[in-house]
Each structure stands twice: as structure tokens, then as C-alpha cells.
Amino acid sequence: MQLRHLSTFAAVADTLNFTRAAERVHLSQSSVTEQIQSLEAELGARLFDRSRRRLSLTPAGQRLQAFAAELLKLAGEARAAVAEASDTVAGSLVIGGLETLCAVRLPELIAEFHRRHAAVELTLKTADSGSLRRGIRNGDLDAGFFFGEAPEETDVRSEALAxxxxxxxxxxxxxxxxxxxxxxxxxxxxxxxxxxxxxxxxxxxxxxxxxxxxxxxxxxxxxxxxxxxxxxxxxxxxxxxxxxxxxxxxxxxxxxxxxxxxxTAPVTMMWRHRRVYAPALAAFLATARECL
Structure with a gap:
């Protein structure tokens, strides 16, 4: 079972839409379809019901969804542990924020982080607060910034910085x-x-x-x-x-x-909890605490 197939399956299971899943994993829709078909052939079970107008998970797909999330999380933690051992701050991060925060508060943070860790490639995206929370939960975003207190969620952490x-x-x-x-x-x-x-x-x-x-x-x-x-x-x-x-x-x-x-309203930072954090994300969280 290949991790890239599981990652594609998780994207389709979350969006229930092959087009949006393809955008999330940066593949063509035909490649997404091929990977899902390969995974179904390997497991000997249909994972999605395509007979209706709306795509849905089969019972087998629902079972796999929980395991896929755990396996992908473990894979990410394994990569983070290896990177931590090498003491290298590199890689890429995708950060999200409300448009107002991206325009006013985050530029100084992004600039300071780049000065300290130029080897990390940063992408900054704007979204509403609901989309930011969903992006963090499904792994599209490494961290997000918004106003207000964050609701308590499993595997998600948050901190008011200002x-x-x-x-x-x-x-x-x-x-x-x-x-x-x-x-x-x-x-x-x-x-x-x-x-x-x-x-x-x-x-x-x-x-x-x-x-x-x-x-x-x-x-x-x-x-x-x-x-x-x-x-x-x-x-x-x-x-x-x-x-x-x-x-x-x-x-x-x-x-x-x-x-x-x-x-006042709190400026809140949210990120997905991991047992081991990639050095790039750990460094970014620390820099945000200093700058905001």
C-alpha cells in the first residue's frame, strides 16, 4: 500500500469530489482516478460509490479513512523525526490567515522567519476562519491565523498571541x-x-x-x-x-x-498537533510567538 495512494484517497474521502481532490494533491483528475482504482484493486474492495450523483464512501472506504489518516500522520511524524535528528531547518510550509491579518500583521512575521530560515519555502494563503480550520485539520495548512478563540478539537492546538x-x-x-x-x-x-x-x-x-x-x-x-x-x-x-x-x-x-x-479580540494561531514537529514548523511557531 503506497503512501501516495493513501494521500490521494484521503483527499477524495475528505472532499468527495475528484476535481477538488486533484487540486489538493496537485495531480490531474485522471491520475487521481488511476490511483484510487489501483488502491481498490490492491485491497479487493470498492472504496467509493460512484453510482449516485454525489460521490460517497462505501463501508470499506469508511473503514480505510480512519486508518489512512493515522498512517499518513505517522509518516509525517517519521519524516519530522528524521529531519529533527539531522538538525536541518528546511522544506516548505503553507501558512493561512484572514485577509486582514495577511495584509497587516503577518508580513513582518514572514519576513523575520525568512531572515532566520531562508532555506524554508513559505506559501501564504488567505481564507475565512472556517476554511482555515478545515485546512489545518486536513493537512492543507501547517498553521493558520485568525481572530477569536479557537474551538477545542482533537489533534489541533491553538494559542492566542496578541x-x-x-x-x-x-x-x-x-x-x-x-x-x-x-x-x-x-x-x-x-x-x-x-x-x-x-x-x-x-x-x-x-x-x-x-x-x-x-x-x-x-x-x-x-x-x-x-x-x-x-x-x-x-x-x-x-x-x-x-x-x-x-x-x-x-x-x-x-x-x-x-x-x-x-x-479586544484575540489573534489566534492554530496548528495540527503532532508527536514530533518538523524543524521548519517548530521554528515557525517559535518565531510567531516572538513577533506577534
């Missing part, structure tokens, strides 16, 4: 533009611009106004903080954002510190 101040951004002519801070009661009747449910920024809004019997009604849901900032500038409403959302492009908005129950 606190980011929360701000209310208002149009320049807003009645509260001269205030030094504002709280939930001050904005109970204002229109708010929010991101979609499930997004960490939407969760910040929901939690910030949870103490009110009736929270402000969002006037619309938007895809990015950049768009929300522009709409606030245009006078369409208010928004609750972390300070780094204004760091590169403050625009013509009024930013006032939030005085609600929680005035």
Missing part, C-alpha cells in the same frame, strides 16, 4: 463622531454593515450586542471588510471592526474605541 482593539467605524457626519468611546446602548438603533453568518467578524458583531434585548438590525451582509469600510465612508451605516482593518487604508471614516464587554 489582542486586537475593536473599533466602531462611523461616517464622518455621524452624531457620535466626537465621542472618545461608544458602547452597545449608544448604537442600538443604528444601521450596521456586517459580514455573512459564520464569519468571525459577524460573530464579533453578534457577541458585542448580545447584552441588548434587541440588537441593531443589519442593513446588509457584505463579503469583505474593505467593502464594508467603503460603504461606511459613503454614509450607509456603521461597523464593528478590528483595528488592523484600518491600518493600510483608513479612508474617510471616524474610528472610535469600542467600550462593550469585550473591547
Amino acid at each position: 489582542e486586537e482593539q475593536l473599533l466602531i467605524i462611523l461616517p464622518p457626519n455621524h452624531r457620535l463622531a466626537g465621542r472618545t468611546e461608544v458602547g452597545p446602548e449608544d448604537l442600538a438603533n443604528d444601521a450596521f454593515l456586517v459580514t455573512q453568518p459564520g464569519c468571525i467578524y459577524r460573530r464579533m458583531f453578534d457577541e458585542a450586542f448580545a447584552i441588548l434585548p434587541k440588537r441593531p438590525k443589519p442593513m446588509g451582509e457584505f463579503a469583505s471588510l474593505g467593502l464594508i469600510r467603503g460603504l461606511v465612508e459613503a454614509g450607509l451605516g456603521c461597523a464593528l471592526v478590528p483595528r488592523s482593518a484600518l491600518a493600510k487604508h483608513p479612508g474617510h471614516v471616524v474610528a472610535i474605541p469600542w467600550s462593550g464587554r469585550r473591547r
Whole structure:
């Protein structure tokens, strides 16, 4: 049983889609199909049910999925142990982060890590918080950065590295533009611009106004903080954002510190737990703790 076949099987089992699995393992779709067929022939069992419109695991495939995850984890730990013994910090890392963090907080970290460990090839990807957590769980990402506390998960570790101040951004002519801070009661009747449910920024809004019997009604849901900032500038409403959302492009908005129950949001680093960490990942985690 070849590890590359197991890796391909794990990608297909996780995505239940040959095209997305091929993208994950950097193979053509035909190569993915061939590897799955080879694995099925070797095991003498069908691993996927292809008879329906949606691909699904057979009972045999469900059994193999757990073993494949463990075998691939052990293989990764074996490689890490060998690399650790050689005392070489090299290889490649894929790091993920929210777009705001990738633009403001992570560049300094990436630059400092490269200065210390130039032999490590780094890839930085932006994604929403849900995608970051999934990427860490399935091995697509070595580490991820987002706002908020991480839920407890098996085989995943997280650590809050910094606190980011929360701000209310208002149009320049807003009645509260001269205030030094504002709280939930001050904005109970204002229109708010929010991101979609499930997004960490939407969760910040929901939690910030949870103490009110009736929270402000969002006037619309938007895809990015950049768009929300522009709409606030245009006078369409208010928004609750972390300070780094204004760091590169403050625009013509009024930013006032939030005085609600929680005035900051943690900047959290998450990674997949291993018995032995590859030297490159161990060095990156240590550098992040210093720089953030």
C-alpha cells in the first residue's frame, strides 16, 4: 500500500469530489482516478460509490479513512523525526490567515522567519476562519491565523498571541463622531454593515450586542471588510471592526474605541498537533510567538 495512494484517497474521502481532490494533491483528475482504482484493486474492495450523483464512501472506504489518516500522520511524524535528528531547518510550509491579518500583521512575521530560515519555502494563503480550520485539520495548512478563540478539537492546538482593539467605524457626519468611546446602548438603533453568518467578524458583531434585548438590525451582509469600510465612508451605516482593518487604508471614516464587554479580540494561531514537529514548523511557531 503506497503512501501516495493513501494521500490521494484521503483527499477524495475528505472532499468527495475528484476535481477538488486533484487540486489538493496537485495531480490531474485522471491520475487521481488511476490511483484510487489501483488502491481498490490492491485491497479487493470498492472504496467509493460512484453510482449516485454525489460521490460517497462505501463501508470499506469508511473503514480505510480512519486508518489512512493515522498512517499518513505517522509518516509525517517519521519524516519530522528524521529531519529533527539531522538538525536541518528546511522544506516548505503553507501558512493561512484572514485577509486582514495577511495584509497587516503577518508580513513582518514572514519576513523575520525568512531572515532566520531562508532555506524554508513559505506559501501564504488567505481564507475565512472556517476554511482555515478545515485546512489545518486536513493537512492543507501547517498553521493558520485568525481572530477569536479557537474551538477545542482533537489533534489541533491553538494559542492566542496578541489582542486586537475593536473599533466602531462611523461616517464622518455621524452624531457620535466626537465621542472618545461608544458602547452597545449608544448604537442600538443604528444601521450596521456586517459580514455573512459564520464569519468571525459577524460573530464579533453578534457577541458585542448580545447584552441588548434587541440588537441593531443589519442593513446588509457584505463579503469583505474593505467593502464594508467603503460603504461606511459613503454614509450607509456603521461597523464593528478590528483595528488592523484600518491600518493600510483608513479612508474617510471616524474610528472610535469600542467600550462593550469585550473591547479586544484575540489573534489566534492554530496548528495540527503532532508527536514530533518538523524543524521548519517548530521554528515557525517559535518565531510567531516572538513577533506577534
